[in-house]
Amino acid sequence: MFTFRTLFRSANCGIITNRTYFTVTKCCQNYIKPSPLNQVFTEERNFTKNEILYTSVRQYAKSKDKKKEKGKAKVAINESQLSEVINLESLKTHMQKAVETLKDEYTKHLSVRTNAGSIESIPVELDGKTHTLQELAQIVRKNPKTMVVNMSVFPQAIPAALKAIEKSGMNLNPQQDGTTLYIPVPKVTTEHRENLAKNAKALFIKCRDAVKDVQNKQIKSLKKKDKLSEDLVKNCEQQVVAIANTYVTEAEKILESKQKELLMKN
Template identity: 25%
Template sequence: MAAPDIDGISRRMDGAVDNLRKEFAGLRTGRASANLLDPVQVEAYGSSMPLNQVATVSVPEPRLITVQVWDRGMVKATEKAIREAGLGLNPQTDGNTIRVPIPDLNQERRQELVKVANKYAEQARVAVRNVRRDGMDHLKKLQKDGDLSEDEHKTWSDKVQALTDAHIKKIDEAFAAKEKDITQI
């Protein structure tokens, strides 16, 4: 009997959940976080680079992020990248340092962020379901080829479904926690 790669399926589903957590880390909740600037890409040396490859990001106060740019020539490009990243931030340059104050969130902005978080969660759910579909297709192929009996097919299908349910539950819990974090004043 050729057993399906349940560990591989689980790993791929874990990847979707981890990716969601990274996406959530970049969502602003009113408190400063170095992860907030993770999605920022800076045009540097003829290519697009993550902000953390051209500067050091730190959080000296709860409502302030500082970005210490290593190359003086990259300060303008870095400031522009932060401003245009769609995070609603307004950076201010001071020599090699860029200060990024975190404004208070109004109710409208909070609702917008919850919608964005929900979109990220739905993308993660779709990714998990796609992994499930791949796993089920593989099981059908094994059964068709005679490598899996009908009972074994049912057993493995149940295992794949249980993994799917567990990962969807993790996604829902992460979304609920993020929603609470965003709406909390």
């Protein structure tokens, strides 16, 4: 049996990945279909059986480059220019206030071990005003496992106090008995730590939204300034967003640090 092999190579040939067999009739054995640029065929003819064997060589594309880091190009902040258009100090003050509030809430409400001090500072909304719990009640520690909140002076504040304690982010579950609230002190378990870490994330989101709210109000105000050119307004908007992002980044770092502390991660 006489056979021969012809290898057609292209500049882009790669690794052989599969072999495909085709039986071709005698009248077509001299006809070879043109191959795509990314394939190479080896022709092997067996004249006794009138067969042609094609070995397909597929050229695989090179692996894709790693995705670039997400985020838009950095915007240069020209504070001198921006100050002529908006009240820059007021903008920064309001954004910084949101970050400081986050720090304060982490310190007061996200301690692994619940204590009277952290409960005393829980904010309670009553009649359109915000009070700390200690302004409305007497708080004592009955034993290592229970905190007692006496609401006899302001019994009308009990529903608001219950809601505030439950939503404090300290993983507390108060129980009411008349004008007295009993608060079981959570055990320091892995689950308790994880719940506190989730609450830390929720407080961060609240902070981030506050910063973005300041940003959006400022941008809305910019768009109302008819005397400014469209390009200047656009540039100032980008700078305001860039400033807001710096405060959000600061808040993210505070969140990361707090979660590591709560979850005991290095």
